[in-house]
Amino acid sequence: xxxxQSPQAVILREGExxxxxxxxxxxxxxxxxYRQKHGEAPIFLMILLKGGEQKGHDKISASxxxxxQQSSLYLTASQLSYSGTYFCGTETTSGSRLTFxxxxxxxxxx
Amino acid sequence: xxxxxxxxRYLVKRTGEKVFLECVQDMDHENMFxxxxxxxxxxxxxxxxxxVKMKEKGDIxxxxxxxxxxxxxxxxxxxxxSTNQTSMYLCASSLAALYLTDTQYFGPGTRLTVL
Numbered sequence: 001x002x003x004x005q006s007p008q009a010v011i012l013r014e015g016e017x018x019x020x021x022x023x024x025x026x027x028x029x030x031x032x033x034y035r036q037k038h039g040e041a042p043i044f045l046m047i048l049l050k051g052g053e054q055k056g057h058d059k060i061s062a063s064x065x066x067x068x069q070q071s072s073l074y075l076t077a078s079q080l081s082y083s084g085t086y087f088c089g090t091e092t093t094s095g096s097r098l099t100f101x102x103x104x105x106x107x108x109x110x
Numbered sequence: 111x112x113x114x115x116x117x118x119r120y121l122v123k124r125t126g127e128k129v130f131l132e133c134v135q136d137m138d139h140e141n142m143f144x145x146x147x148x149x150x151x152x153x154x155x156x157x158x159x160x161x162v163k164m165k166e167k168g169d170i171x172x173x174x175x176x177x178x179x180x181x182x183x184x185x186x187x188x189x190x191x192s193t194n195q196t197s198m199y200l201c202a203s204s205l206a207a208l209y210l211t212d213t214q215y216f217g218p219g220t221r222l223t224v225l
Contacts, residue, residue, distance in 0.1 A: 041215075044215075
């Protein structure tokens with residue numbers, strides 16, 4: 001079953017912050033985040049494993065709350081280059097492959 | 111540098127035609143995947159393969175088949191294309207056999223239009 005992402009779309013001005021959420025109805029083992037810029041291939045951002053750790057690089061970080069079966073991606077002081085569609089992929093504790101959400105379209109304007 | 115290539119960026123076919131979408135990876139990865147991407151539906155898995163000549167159905171395999179004769183190449187076949195198969199098709203690969211949640215590397219996609 002696909003995880004649910006929210007919001008579906010968000011528009012920001014450069015320098016603003018955003019949060020993208022990913023929720024599952026099933027117990028999760030890991031959450032993966034990918035970004036796809038317009039016309040390009042999705043690229044891997046980070047993976048969060050069961051244990052509730054928070055990860056990040058540069059001004060993009062993520063958390064994983066396994067009890068709530070959800071993950072959040074935090075984009076701080078957004079840059080124009082952050083524009084794109086963000087996908088979460090979830091691995092359940094009973095499954096063996098990733099299932100991707102429907103995506104969140106992020107637009108950063110000057 | 112990791113590379114996944116797809117044979118065409120854009121393809122236009124007619125209803126009923128047999129369509130082949132090709133994907134090649136140069137990373138010696140064990141796993142390969144085919145997804146379709148539609149607005150509001152995200153990435154949905156059609157088929158995947160964890161070894162040469164091995165294939166497994168994903169979430170939406172109906173109307174599709176696949177072929178993996180060589181490790182680096184994974185083909186998606188639409189036996190008789192229909193208009194509801196108009197979509198963006200993405201190929202991906204990952205390293206470890208049977209560890210299907212390893213980081214996936216995606217190709218640029220093929221936008222298929224069926225008229």
